[in-house]
Amino acid sequence: MNRMNAARVMTEEMTIQTADIEISGVPAVCDPLGALFLPESQTLVVSDLHLEKGAAFARRGMMLPPYDTALTLQLLELVIGRYDPVRVISLGDSFHDRHGAAGLPSASDGKLRALISGREWFWIAGNHDPDQPADLEGHCVQELYFDGLCFRHEPVADPQTANGEIAGHLHPAARVVRRNKGVRRPCFATDGSRLVLPSFGVMTGGMNLRHPAFNGLFDRRKLTAHLLGRERIYSVPFDRLVG
Secondary structure, three states, X not given: OOXXXXXXXXXXXXOOEOEEEEEOOEEEEEOOOOOEEEXXXXXXXXOOOOEOHHHHHHHOOOOOOOOHHHXXXXXXXXXXXXXXXXXXXXXXXXXXXXXXXXXXXXXXXXXXXXXXXXXXXXXXXXXXXXXXXXXXXXXXXXXXXXXXXXXXXXXXXXXXXXOOEEEOOOOEEEEEEEOOEEEEEEEEEEOOOOEEOOOOOOOOOOEEOOOHHHOOOOOOOOOEEEEEOOOEEEEEEXXXXXX
């Protein structure tokens, strides 16, 4: 099931199975919707929402279904309701381009403002949206450090300096074979030292964790892909993944 179809069926709370992990010793929870929750600081982390991606393509003459923002916010509302965080960190590329925040449809604008209200909100600058989202509350920063963790959009190249890093940008996905059938899903990727989140937006693709872009980022002996299922996380060691 792709992310857009999943958004349509996840309109009610359902029993889910998360994955409990640690990043540099800090407890974290991987949610099947693609969000990371840090229970000790009551912080929810999402990455690569790419809100208004359809509108950005339409401005360039390529017409895509105009439902991505509403469906992504539907999922964001669901996962915020599930954990009721005091803080939300959006790890960059929250909007697909610089014009996305200003062009939000009124209903989506109202929903996003309601989600932001009453909690601390951080917009990490991304390569698609390097500026403060127009007229929206929250702190826009390049990087954020607290509780021994570093939150940034793009993972740094040297794993020796990345202990405690939580990043996005690469849209990790992984493929496994079960009962002679290949399954490919977005995933969290972590070796316990750093973590790269899957993209949260419903109209975003994924990059195979075996792609050269991931070379050198992780200790592959410890690397695990936590694949997103409809109701649960499937945790698979890197050596069991296929290309």
